[in-house]
Amino acid sequence: MSVLEVDVNDPDNLKRWSERLETASPQEVLRWAVERYSPKLMMATAFGAEGCVLLAMLSEIITDPAQIRLINLETGYQFQETLDLRERIHEKYGISVEYVRAQESVEEMERRFGGAIYGSDPDTCCRIRKIEPLKLVAEGYSAWITAIRRDQTHARKSAGIVQWDEKFQLAKVNPLANWTKRDVWQYVLDNDVPYNPLHDLGYPSVGCAPCTRSTNQGEDDRAGRWATIGKTECGLHTR
Numbered sequence: 446m447s448v449l450e451v452d453v454n455d456p457d458n459l460k461r462w463s464e465r466l467e468t469a470s471p472q473e474v475l476r477w478a479v480e481r482y483s484p485k486l487m488m489a490t491a492f493g494a495e496g497c498v499l500l501a502m503l504s505e506i507i508t509d510p511a512q513i514r515l516i517n518l519e520t521g522y523q524f525q526e527t528l529d530l531r532e533r534i535h536e537k538y539g540i541s542v543e544y545v546r547a548q549e550s551v552e553e554m555e556r557r558f559g560g561a562i563y564g565s566d567p568d569t570c571c572r573i574r575k576i577e578p579l580k581l582v583a584e585g586y587s588a589w590i591t592a593i594r595r596d597q598t599h600a601r602k603s604a605g606i607v608q609w610d611e612k613f614q615l616a617k618v619n620p621l622a623n624w625t626k627r628d629v630w631q632y633v634l635d636n637d638v639p640y641n642p643l644h645d646l647g648y649p650s651v652g653c654a655p656c657t658r659s660t661n662q663g664e665d666d667r668a669g670r671w672a673t674i675g676k677t678e679c680g681l682h683t684r
C-alpha cells in the first residue's frame with residue numbers, strides 16, 4: 446500500500462501504519478507525514494526540547510512553508526524565555542512559528558472570573574487558553590504533529606507513532622514517541638539545537654509560568670507542572 450492510500454479517518458489503518466513506522470527514524474516519520482498530509486498538516490509546539498528537535502528536523506525536510514502550519518498556543522502566561530526561543534528558532538532555521546491565542550485575552554478572562562483561575566480551576570484555564578484555540582485551528586486540517594514521548598507521563602504511555610485523535614478529529618503523528626529523554630538531548634547537543642535556558646535552571650518541563658516550578662533532584666521531570674494540584678496534562682493529549 447502506498448502512503449497515499451492511507452484513509453485518514455480509519456483508526457485501524459493508522460494503527461497498521463503506526464506499527465510499520467515504529468522502527469522508522471523521526472525524520473522518516475516526518476517525511477511520511479509531510480508526503481501524506483501536506484498542506485493539511487500542522488504542528489503545535491510549546492518549544493520544549495522535543496519540539497525544538499522536531500523543528501530542527503523539519504527545517505531540513507520542508508521546502509515550502511505552506512507544507513505545514515507551525516503554531517504555538519500563546520496562552521498569555523508563557524515564560525519570556527519561551528517567547529524568546531521562538532525568535533531564536535526563527536533566526537537559526539528560518540522557520541516561523543505562528544502564535545495562536547484564545548479569543549478572550551488574559552485580562553478579559555480574569556475580569557470575567559474575578560481573577561486568575563490557573564490556581565483554582567486549571568482545567569477550565571487550559572480549556573480556554575489551549576484546547577479551544579487548538580480545536581478551532583484543527584478544523585480544516587487532516588493531521589497534526591506532536592512532540593510527545595511515551596515515557597513522559599502515564600497518559601502518553603500508549604501513544605502510537607501515528608494514531609487517530611478523537612478529540613481534535615485528526616490523525617496524530619508522534620515522531621518521538623519511542624525516543625527517550627537521552628535521545629532528545631543527544632540530538633540537541635550534537636546538532637546545537639536552540640533550547641529553553643530554563644532547562645538549565647532546573648525546569649525539565651516548561652509550561653505556563655504560573656503552573657511550572659523547578660524540580661528537585663530525584664523528582665519526575667513533570668513534577669514541576671501543576672505541582673500543587675496533581676494535574677499532569679493540560680488536556681491536549683488526553684481523551
Ligand code: SF4
Pocket residue numbers: 520522562563566567568570571572574575652653654655656679
Ligand atoms: S498551564 Fe496554567 S496558566 Fe497555562 S493555560 Fe493551563 S492552567 Fe492556564
